[in-house]
Amino acid sequence: MIRCLHKILRAAFVLPFTAGLIKDRRNGSYAVHDGSISGVVLLTTIVIIVVVTSIALPIENSRYLMIGLLFLATFSLIFCSVLVYYRSHWKYPRKPRVTDKLKIIFLWGFCIGNIVYLATKLAVNIQCDQYPSLVEPILYYIFIWVFDISQTAFIHYFSRFRFASMTYFYYILMFMFVANISAWTHRTIDMYYDDQMLTILEKNQTDNTCNNKTTAYQTVAILKPFLEPLLLEYCLLCMIFISEMWPKYITETKDQADLHAYDSASHQQSCENQPLLSSRPLTLSTSHHSTNKKSLCCVVFGILYTLSYSIMQCVFLYVDELKPYHLINSIYSLFGNFVTILMIIKCFYELSGQLQPKKTPRTTMNMKHFIILTTSLATCGFFLFQLIGAKYHNTRDNVNVVIRLTATILQTTFILQMKQYRKCGNMNSYFSIRNVFSFVCIINFGMWFYYTFVSAQHEFFQRYRHPMFDRHTSLAVKHFWFPFLIFYHFECFLTFYRFFKE
Known part of the structure; x- marks a missing residue:
């Protein structure tokens, strides 16, 4: 009777919250799971609950919800740090990537930008006395700052590791995921309502004398175009x-390390024996390459194009006298987009040339690829939004949008496919795959820089505003789709930089 009751209670209160891979079999009667499945199911459920609640509740109530989530997430970070401190064998060194340090630098930069802008x-x-009570907003911002600093420091240290496959870590990282998605949603809604209120004031020709007289308001007006996108990024x-820190079930062992070494040697032999389409001799690509003149030329060409593109866009945005000469700007953009799509086609071409399949098959998708795919879909949606108003554009603008849409689809597909391949072959020509990677990397960085620091607040309403949509629809697209477009180019920049360096 007691044994039956124990099984019923376990089935009701333990198994639903620990479902996942089998960790241990006890006495041959029941198995212990690691919580990987429950963590994912609860994560997706909590995310949709938080998103809907944040949209439905008033701003004040949604901020109290955020305060509770940020408190739980901060507590989870502290608990995880203490747990790993006393159980150091519960974390495993992760294979370092060439983009790790670069991403950490950007992470700290985004964190500092968040704190400055929100302050x-x-x-x-x-100063403008916009809150009936200061307790709620001050608590909200303090918890955001504490969580951002704690999370950045946590990631800075633990990004070198992956955690053991244990229920603790699945739920800890799940809370971090929920907190970040909730913060993203809440910040997006805040920025949307701020711009909506500004639109109402402009429409009614109302002047907020409090804001105009404060130095802090002028500071926010200056910082907003540059720092507001960083809140979401x-x-x-x-x-x-x-x-990348998500718990892993199979840990690295000596036998597995020997297997990886054997796999690398086998791959090198296959690269040496398998000819390219161009019948050039093949060599295994390593992580260290000497910078030759041909590679330097490709890098310089990419930098010159991105700089000239940004400068030209700024000139046509802010100099009214040059707007009648928009034809030059369209042709230059069309040229750059056409070259970019040719480079991506070149990447696919080299899947049977300088890129060779890895010996050990890899999983098709992981969480990072899922995020890239999500931002790619949002980017395509943004371009489709532009095409809906095609009758208000000329043919050159429409062709540019179609090329950008095609390049996004091809680039995303190649990034997902590249997980199964590695560089292998002659890297000394102008059009070697390594030089192509460097060029596409620079182009994506240039697009991220341009969308983040140049056009985020200006170009959307001046150049891409469609008369068939009202301003509220444009605001919704700007705040709910445009940030994904920015982050998509940022992540592509990091990904192709890793392809270039590895």
């Missing part, structure tokens, strides 16, 4: 890091 925004709200970059 100035809070100062404006306090920080959350998405943190989710990339968390996915």
